[in-house]
Amino acid sequence: MSMDKRFDPKSYEGHWQQRWAEMGIFVCEAPSSRPSFCIMIPPPNVTGKLHMGHALQSTLQDLLVRWKRMQGYNALWLPGTDHAGIATQLMVERQLVREGTSRAALGREAFLERTWAWKKQYHGNIRRQLDLMGASCDWTRERFTLDEGLSMAVREAFVRLHAEGLITRGEYIVNWSPALGTAVSDLEVEMKPVRGKLYHIAYDVDGSGERIVVATTRPETMLGDTAVAFHPDDERYRHLIGKFAILPLVGRRLPFVADAKVEKDFGTGLVKVTPAHDAFDFELGRRHGLPILGVIGRDGKMTVAAGAQFAGLDREAARALVVETLRAEGRLVKVEEHEHNVGHSQRSGEPIEPLISTQWFCDVSGMAARALEAEKDGTLRLIPESWGKTWEHWLANIKPWCISRQLWWGHQIPAWFRRDGTFVVARSREEAVELAGTDELEQDPDVLDTWFSSALWPFSTLGWPEQTADLATFYPTNVLVTGFDILFFWVARMVMTGLHFTDRVPFSTVHLTGLVRDADGQKMSKTKGNVVDPESLIEEHGADALRFTLALLDAPGRDIPLDPERMAGYRAFGNKIWNAARFVLEPTAEAPAKVGNARVQSTLDVATLGLPERWILSRLSRTAAEVEQKFTDFRFDEACNQLYHFFWGELCDWYIEFCKPVFAGTVAEAERPRVGEVLLTVLDRALRLLHPVMPFLTEEIWQRLPGHEAIHPETICLAPFPTPVAEWESDEHEARMASVMELVTRVRALRTERKISAKTKTRLYLAGAGPLLETLRAQAPLVKALCRLEAIELGSPPAGAVLDSLAGVEFALVPEAGAKEAPAPVVAVLDGQLVQLRDEIARAEARLADESFVSKAPARVVEGNRARLAELRERYSRLAAGAGE
């Protein structure tokens, strides 16, 4: 099976995804004798499209799962989707509007049918895109937040929380989104600075000639005012206690109340109090037992309670009319420009209207305390750790969670109302009828916040509340990979419900990723038009390149600037791997492959191997150790860097070059035995190390390695993840080889500096003494090949040769006599080097002359400096001698 010269990821990626699915290798067992490892996918919107954030998170999740699977774990990556209440409902509603109809016209039942049809139509998209990414999900366990099992879990959770008194129904001030027609939670409100006005309005004090001035940014709410407040210590207003203000336009008498939450220094120090339309005023009103008077309706328009003059007007129009009327009455004292924060609906963008409404609330304070504790005592680990403070602060100040939504698409609240307005909470209608003692019941029309069902995701997907084998096997899960933007929306709530219902944290580690930004560090957004679609990147460069790029850029606590050029660079890495494999496996005239009849070895006795073989095996073992450690530490960026450097910088740049003279017969087989086996073994293990990041390419090549079946009969996905081999590691061999490589680099540099063309036949003279010279003598044929030399001579060079030195070895380059290009003495280059060397020598001398350094620094460091100084001096004298010629 020869390899195509062209590196084309598309030619094999789809094929392997299909093959893996057919093999069923990602399907997990429960129960299992193997240790389990489990990751739950953060369920994407069922009708959505995967964006770069998903691509990043999927890459990291898949990397972890593939790694653990190769380590022999029963590794489950459970896929699924979210019904995404508001988002999906809005999409369907928009479609209806285009068809000239509406949600209201259809009615609840027909609308839900439409939405389910919509869901069915788009559902396959997510799987298709995850398949493109190479995701190794167990699709037999796929879940959807609205499927029967999860719905049962949702009802169970609701019933239990209600029984415990943690879920209650009540009238409270909520964040109302007039455009969406539903209440939303605090988290769904986004504060945005708005340039508004601060209106100063004069009120009369009843029964005295006194006039007071209140300041407000929302004059239209005055129609619902029920008090005027000031700070208890405010000398200016103390005398007003017991008195009443007359509300302009309305004439209502408003009591004065003193409250410590009022800021003395803002405005006039007097606050108009509208308990029905401001959270601050609502709380204040509660403390003082003030009446609540709603004047703005759910549609954002003024109600009849606002008075005949204003009823029916939009909020903005009412404001204008109120201001106009006040001005006409001479009560508008002053209008100032004023920038302040206004809550906006995250989903629809319009200003939130705080208003009183009957909703379901979940008291999460107890669960929050446990979630906070879990993070503090290390049961739950956040990565990066810096999120700990944010976590603690949010949970310590948590408020009741408004869990009901006035929508249709979602889990309908399992509460049934009797005719008299009382209700029962139950798991089903049957249970409700039994509890209520009547079948004249109507279920609460509202649905639950989408995040309520997502909060149960880690265990509801495994069958909870049933004690299933899956739950016993995979729960608690191990790692959660998600974006920090849903830390509160989702992560915190999963931890809370997990602790509450299962007494366990649902996952021990949360890896929070940054945001994927564009090449210029800008947030990707549709309006900016800089959104990069993962599918198009896969189309262009392949999934492996995308995965490698994302994993490599995932530095903790940082956003990820995705530069297509950089990604092209990692595609080139794939090309490099492809071609390295081609070199190794290329058929020759005599053999089926360059490596002859060699096969991948599962163990290798290194004792009889040559120096380059010892070197690469030692480097391989250390890379394996490093990669394993970095994966364990969630440093995918460093692991990938390591792999990149090993494969390209060591295996390709050096070791393959070391092999060429052997294959060419320039170096005797006897001196470098079993090169083919070593090369294949290194390639096999390197591919296995890379597999979690680049699954397709590694499988495609690995399948072609002679002898791979002995590692695993079917697939690299199940082949063991390489572990370090202590017997292969050798500082001594690494050091010896490193100095040979250093010499090769120096010789090449000299050649370039002296402009000795590659075609000019050149001799290298080596003289001196020491271990390096011995090594070089042994490796002479190799050095000759790597430096493209005509010959290597031992002994003093003829006069006039180019001289340098390294570790006790003097070396000189001598171009063939009569060569076309004379060795142009590049004086400038040499001078520059000499100056640099002199500076370095001076610095080293100064350091060593410093007594405190010599006495206080560790001996190791001092020794290192001494050795370096000696080396620098030697080099300097050689170069200076050369320059003097």
Add this chain to the structure above:
RNA sequence: GGGAGGUUAGCUCAGCGGUUAGAGCACCUGCCUUACACGCAGGGGGUCGCGGGUUCAAAUCCCUCACCUCCCACCA
């Protein structure tokens, strides 16, 4: 108002107490050396935001300041 993070090569970022600060891309020079031009070899480029301090030694630890991101927060 609280909190987190950032400021290192032209760009995007690693490094976070030890000798000569790295990578990818970009740039310069020379090469199609039969695995790879998605390449090879060699090279240029940084007073590590400013100012102090601790230390034999500071991008690295501490403090001040400046500028940039982001999160949380009931000054109407």
